[in-house]
Amino acid sequence: MWLPTLPPDLAQLLAPNLQPVPLIPVIGVVLLVAYLSGAVRLWVGGQRWSVWRTISFVSGCILLIVVMGVGLEGYGYGMLSVFMFQQLTLMMTVPPLLILGSPGTLLLRATPHRGLGMTVNRFAFWGLRSRAFRVLLHPALMIPLFLFTFYGLYLSGAASALLQTWIGHVGLELLFLISGILFTLPLISADPLPVRQSHLGRLIDVFIEMPLHAFFGVILMMATVPLVTYFAAPPVSWRVDPLEDQLFAGGLAWSYGEAPTLIILLVLLGRWYRDDTRRARLADRRHDLHGDPDLDAYNDYLSRLNDRADDPAQKGQL
Template identity: 65%
Template sequence: MWVPALPPTLETMLAPTLQPVPLIPVLAALMALAYLAGAARLWAANRRWPLWRTVVFLAGCALIAVTMGAGIEGYGLRMFSVFMFQQLTLMMAAPPLLILGRPGTLLLRATPHKGPGKLVLRLAHAGLRSRLSRFAIHPGFMIPLFLIAFYGVYLSELADTLLPTWYGHTGLELLFLAAGILFTVPLISTDPLPIRQTHFGRLIDIFSEMPLHAFFGVILMMATTPIVGFFANPPEAWGLDPVSDQGVAGGLAWSYGELPSLLILLFIMVRWQRDESRQSQRADADAEINGTPELDAYNDYLARLRRREDTPPAPTDSRYP
């Protein structure tokens, strides 16, 4: 793995410097090309596909490519703050952009129904119906996965074991991206899903997640010694204090991690209100056409009670007690 020699600056961090094996940037480029191919196929067939979804998905791919393919990746090998920025980007910032692009729907619409495309569609439908996909986006799995991505990795020996090697470092980054996608899909995705949560359930999920990285950020900012030994000895030429850099990482976990969560929360609330308005409008339209049987029956019941109250009692014969 390549580690920069110069001290970190904005220019050196954003410089296009690929690692010897740039796996994640290549995956991001392949995702972008595949998405563009699907969108172009629909446009060529005069079938609608929103341009804004294409732009949003490509922005997510570009964000991943820059975060993993520029000098940021090299500095993330020795700086906790940079690595935390990468983790939060992969888990919190990039997944919503990818998911808003509706790649699943594009796959189903753009894939040919003949030849190899038929096999792809069968695999896609099988994946939607599988128990594994239901389990992967269930809150009982994805929220503990979020806990592991922060507390399990850094407060144990796992980070010191994995980060020194290319396989471990890249594997952690892929884990962060997968965890972010699995967490975000049930919250904002409009693609076909094996299970779909209620709006209230989504609120519970996002409120359960928001304190996780915020509290972890507080732990990092309050620590007086390096928590992760791998980041305790940055290159001397960089002139960094590992404890101060760890505090910056905690500040990022507390602030940068909260912003995407807040935006997702607002997105859920707006969609909930919109869906409630649509249901109300459909109910009103249906009532105008078919009436409201339950309400009509209740009104008839009240009318019968009123008639009984207004009817005078029958006279009685005074000769009989």
């Protein structure tokens, strides 16, 4: 791993400095190239593909490459605040940008429907509809995973043990990215998922998740000793106070983690409103064309009651 020697400042944090094995930046480049290849294939073939979806996915890939391919990654090996910023970005900011790009739909549309492409399409569609994927997207798995990525990792000492090695460090970063994607997919994805939650169910999931990192941030800010022993002794040349750095990390978890969640919440409310409006319009159109069978039957029932009340013979029987 590469560790910087100069004290951290904005210039050092954002300076391009790839690790000896830049695994996650390479993943970001591969995703970017694959997505753009699919989008260009559709455009060249005269098919439509949303420019806004493309901008969203490309932005997510670029953010992933930058956050994991500049000085932030080196300082993240010794500063809890930098590592927390990377975690929140990987879990809360990058996934919505990637998912709003609808990469699953693009894969199904851009892959040739013959030869090897047919096999890829079938495998992709099977993966999207598989029982295993359904389990991964279930809130009963995702909410405990979110709890583990904050409270379980840091308060149990597991993070300190894993961060000792490059494999553990990068493995945690991949865990953050994957868990963020799995949590965000059922909320805002337009791809063909195995199960579609109701709008109310999605809002409940968001409201359950929102306080998780906020409360964790409060715990970090109130602690009087380093909670993560791995970050208790940053390099002397950095001139970083571990407790002040931990306080800043808690502030990030409390504040920065809320902004992407709020955006997701607004997206959910907007889609709920559009869906209800569309259903109301379709119902009105059906009523105009075919009437409302239930309402017509009820009106007919009332009409019969009224005729029976006006009929003298019926009145005599009564």
